[in-house]
Amino acid sequence: MKLPHHVIVKAPGLLPMLYKASELADEIQIPERTLRDWLEAGAPFQRDSSNRIWVNGQEFKQWVQEKRKPKRTFKLLDNQAYCLHCKTAVELLNPERHAIKGKLVNIKGVCPQCGCTINRGGVDGTVN
Numbered sequence: 001m002k003l004p005h006h007v008i009v010k011a012p013g014l015l016p017m018l019y020k021a022s023e024l025a026d027e028i029q030i031p032e033r034t035l036r037d038w039l040e041a042g043a044p045f046q047r048d049s050s051n052r053i054w055v056n057g058q059e060f061k062q063w064v065q066e067k068r069k070p071k072r073t074f075k076l077l078d079n080q081a082y083c084l085h086c087k088t089a090v091e092l093l094n095p096e097r098h099a100i101k102g103k104l105v106n107i108k109g110v111c112p113q114c115g116c117t118i119n120r121g122g123v124d125g126t127v128n
């Protein structure tokens with residue numbers, strides 16, 4: 001999910017108060033439907049005893065800031081792969097490259113930590 005630029009600009013102006021979904025949507029100029037999607041996707045909100053949705057401006061602002069943080073991407077080297085078992089990037093033992101199609105290759109190797117066989121896709125000639 002990508003936040004529209006104007007939301008990122010407007011969010012810091014939100015007050016530490018409870019907004020109705022419709023008010024907040026107005027405030028940051030998005031359709032209420034979109035706001036409700038965000039709430040479902042993890043934006044902070046609370047419900048009162050009548051099941052009405054309220055969003056704390058301060059919390060929403062923090063959520064927007066969280067979303068803005070660039071995702072941490074790690075580049076794998078040619079002989080590295082992500083081991084699903086160890087949940088970390090590992091250096092493959094005995095990596096073998098097999099051409100699949102065009103420049104696509106499959107790199108097959110063994111996880112040095114758990115001994116699992118790992119297959120990863122790659123593009124020949126680049127570290128991707």
Ligand SMILES: [Zn+2]
Nearest residue numbers: 083086111114
């Ligand atoms: Zn492993």
